[in-house]
Every structure is written in structure tokens, then in C-alpha cells.
Amino acid sequence: MSEDILHQIRLTSRNHDVEMNEEIHNRDLLLIEDMCYLMCGSLLIRLGIPDPNREMNDAFNRELERGRGYDHQELDLVVQTNVPLLNSQQKEVYDTLMKAIDDGNGGLYFLDAPGGTGKTFLMSVVLATVRARSNIAVAVASSGIAATLLEGCRTAHSTLKLPLNLQTIEEPTCNITKNSAMAKVLSASKIIIWDECTMDLRNDSRCFGGAMILLSGDFRQTLPVIPRSTAADEINACLKSSNLWRYVKKLQLTTNMRVALLNDISAEDFSEQLLTIGNGQVPVDESSGLISFPNNFCNFVSSKDELINNVFPDIISNYKNNEWLSERAILAAKNKDVDDLNYIIQNKIIGTMHSFKSIDCVTNEDEATNYPIEFLNSLDVPGLPPHNLRL
Numbered sequence: 263m264s265e266d267i268l269h270q271i272r273l274t275s276r277n278h279d280v281e282m283n284e285e286i287h288n289r290d291l292l293l294i295e296d297m298c299y300l301m302c303g304s305l306l307i308r309l310g311i312p313d314p315n316r317e318m319n320d321a322f323n324r325e326l327e328r329g330r331g332y333d334h335q336e337l338d339l340v341v342q343t344n345v346p347l348l349n350s351q352q353k354e355v356y357d358t359l360m361k362a363i364d365d366g367n368g369g370l371y372f373l374d375a376p377g378g379t380g381k382t383f384l385m386s387v388v389l390a391t392v393r394a395r396s397n398i399a400v401a402v403a404s405s406g407i408a409a410t411l412l413e414g415c416r417t418a419h420s421t422l423k424l425p426l427n428l429q430t431i432e433e434p435t436c437n438i439t440k441n442s443a444m445a446k447v448l449s450a451s452k453i454i455i456w457d458e459c460t461m462d463l464r465n466d467s468r469c470f471g472g473a474m475i476l477l478s479g480d481f482r483q484t485l486p487v488i489p490r491s492t493a494a495d496e497i498n499a500c501l502k503s504s505n506l507w508r509y510v511k512k513l514q515l516t517t518n519m520r521v522a523l524l525n526d527i528s529a530e531d532f533s534e535q536l537l538t539i540g541n542g543q544v545p546v547d548e549s550s551g552l553i554s555f556p557n558n559f560c561n562f563v564s565s566k567d568e569l570i571n572n573v574f575p576d577i578i579s580n581y582k583n584n585e586w587l588s589e590r591a592i593l594a595a596k597n598k599d600v601d602d603l604n605y606i607i608q609n610k611i612i613g614t615m616h617s618f619k620s621i622d623c624v625t626n627e628d629e630a631t632n633y634p635i636e637f638l639n640s641l642d643v644p645g646l647p648p649h650n651l652r653l
């Protein structure tokens with residue numbers, strides 16, 4: 263029966279290199295147990311035969327379904343349409359990765375690409391190619407927002423069960439046990455892609471085994487954020503400080519596709535200025551430690567109000583116009599500035615503002631003195647609305 267199951271797997275996955283493994287024996291035992299139960303209402307353990315691991319099988323199938331449940335025709339179309347669009351650098355990276363996947367030797371790759379050079383586009387094509395062949399490709403990203411950009415992508419913390427307090431543990435490891443469903447999915451996957459990995463803290467080598475991993479990111483962008491830490495702590499927490507970094511094969515994209523597609527000279531100048539800043543080539547003022555932007559870098563404003571008036575002019579007559587709104591945004595480095603800006607903009611809109619306050623009491627009354635209301639109200643937890651949500 264196990265041979266039969268193996269044969270079926272080889273046929274459906276179009277991969278004749280699949281070997282007999284524990285998972286197949288488990289599926290075999292499950293089938294035998296189902297038959298025994300039908301025939302005599304007894305489980306295998308009662309008949310002196312090892313019992314199957316039903317829980318692992320169900321969880322594995324769920325994860326597997328998620329990994330393989332794609333529309334193959336749609337994927338084939340994505341591959342056929344987008345592979346010819348790849349520029350020469352992207353095609354070279356694509357061929358290198360596909361060859362490494364086909365050779366099955368694994369490997370750790372890092373795709374170093376500044377914003378706009380098409381790494382998301384390229385990774386989508388790699389994912390579609392692997393999935394179109396009925397193979398599993400796992401995609402993870404360091405943040406929820408980055409995860410929305412790739413099909414079937416989830417956050418690295420959720421998929422790899424990373425510990426939440428990575429910075430404070432001496433030797434952090436993933437909470438994935440060897441026999442768990444996710445471990446099976448990871449070992450069955452042809453490639454694991456980790457987008458925006460430069461934002462993440464270095465991880466233990468045991469997470470990766472001999473798998474084929476593609477990390478992608480840009481060290482010129484946001485590095486790991488460690489609350490109340492020094493710049494040295496952040497550099498130390500960076501992926502480049504990992505022992506694994508010396509094993510990483512580097513791949514590069516440098517042509518800015520946003521600029522190439524738009525054919526806009528000012529966009530090209532802007533992307534070059536961004537690269538110069540990212541590469542640390544802009545002189546730093548020794549007394550303040552700050553850099554000065556070149557005059558033609560952008561339009562400078564002197565106050566928040568001026569910024570709002572430039573980006574959202576005449577908001578009163580436009581705030582219901584979704585198209586108008588979708589074309590503009592103000593980005594800020596800190597949540598506090600985002601809240602301040604939102605508050606000023608909201609105040610310009612006519613209508614009644616409603617305040618929604620979070621619950622601010624403790625469930626255990628004995629703990630009330632340890633958690634004063636002022637403290638609970640001051641908490642600003644990532645991913646949750648502020649204590650006083652004004653809409």
C-alpha cells in the first residue's frame with residue numbers, strides 16, 4: 263500500500279524523485295485503520311499494530327492544501343506572461359534560482375535590491391513557477407504589510423513560529439517541532455522566500471536545515487527596530503551579523519523598474535538620490551550627526567499645516583471622493599506623528615467626531631494597583647487601535 267501511495271504522489275506532483283518516508287507510512291496506517299474500523303469497529307492499537315498519527319496527518323494536509331491549493335491554469339498564465347517581461351538582471355536571478363531548485367541542492371540566497379528594482383515582481387514569478395509545477399513554495403515576510411504583496415504570503419512570525427521576544431533570548435529558535443505539520447510542509451517545500459528580511463533579527467541556523475531559502479530585502483531601508491536600544495544593538499541584531507551570512511550567495515538587482523516603466527527623468531534623479539543617501543554617501547554634519555537633503559530632493563514645507571494643505575488641498579469638498587483620496591498619502595516615521603496629522607486632518611472635515619475608548623480595567627482586581635488606569639491608557643500596542651480612537 264505504501265508503494266501505491268508513493269506512486270500516486272509521484273504522479274500528482276509530477277516529481278519522480280519523491281522517496282518513501284514516514285509520512286507515507288503514516289498515510290498507509292491511516293487507510294488500514296479506516297478499513298479495520300469499518301470491518302470490525304476496532305482501532306489498530308487494539309489489534310497490536312502501531313497506531314497512525316491522525317492529528318499530524320490532518321494538520322499536515324491542511325497546511326499542504328494551503329501550499330498546493332492554487333489554480334494551476336492561472337499560475338501557468340502568470341509564468342507565461344511575466345517570464346518574458348523580466349529584464350536581463352531579473353532573468354539571470356530567475357534562472358539561477360530555478361536551476362538551484364531543479365538541482366535540489368538547497369542553498370541560502372540573498373536578493374539585494376533597492377526599492378523599485380522589481381524584487382516583488384521577480385519573487386511572484388518564482389513562486390508562480392514553483393507552484394504551477396504542483397510543488398510547495400512557502401512565502402513569508404517580516405511585516406504584515408509586506409506579506410500582502412506576495413500571493414500566499416504570511417508573516418514570518420506566524421509561519422515559522424518565531425519567538426516574540428527574539429531580542430531578549432540568548433539563542434532563539436523557532437517553535438516548530440520535528441514532527442509538526444509545519445515542519446513537514448517546510449521540508450516538503452521547494453523554496454522558502456523571506457521578503458523584507460533585512461528588517462528582521464538574525465535567526466538560528468537550525469531554522470533552515472538544508473532547504474533552499476531566498477531572502478530578499480534592502481539594507482538601505484528599515485533595519486531591525488529594538489525599543490530603547492543603541493545603534494550598535496541594532497547593527498548587532500541585523501542579519502549581516504548572523505553566522506549564516508558567510509554562507510549566503512548574493513544576487514543583485516540594480517535597474518529601477520519604476521523609473522524604467524514611467525520613463526520619468528525626475529523619478530530617475532529621485533531614485534539615484536535615495537541610493538546615495540542609502541549608501542551613506544551624503545556628508546554628515548559632525549556637530550548634529552544629521553545629513554542635509556539636496557535642494558532638488560523634494561518640495562520642502564515648514565509646518566505640518568503646510569504639508570497637509572499641499573497634500574490634501576480643499577479636503578472639505580473632496581473627502582468623500584475615494585479616487586482623489588487614493589492618490590495621496592502622508593508618511594511619517596513615528597506613530598505619534600501619524601496620530602497628530604490624522605487628528606488635524608479629521609478636524610478639517612465637517613461633522614461630529616466620535617470617540618471610541620478602549621477598556622481600561624484589569625480582570626483580576628488584586629492587580630489593580632499594579633496597573634493604574636493612566637498606565638493602561640498610555641499603552642499603544644502595535645496592531646491595535648489607540649486607547650482613544652477618534653473617528
Ligand SMILES: Nc1ncnc2c1ncn2[C@@H]1O[C@H](COP(=O)(O)OP(=O)(O)OP(=O)(O)O)[C@@H](O)[C@H]1O
Binds near residue numbers: 347349352523
Ligand atoms: N520586468 C518587469 N516588467 C514589468 N513591470 C515590472 C517588471 N519588474 C518590475 N515591474 C513593475 O515595477 C514596479 C516596481 O516593482 P516591485 O514592486 O516588484 O519592486 P520592489 O523592488 O519590490 O520595490 P519595493 O522594495 O519598493 O517594494 C511594480 O509596479 C512592478 O509591477
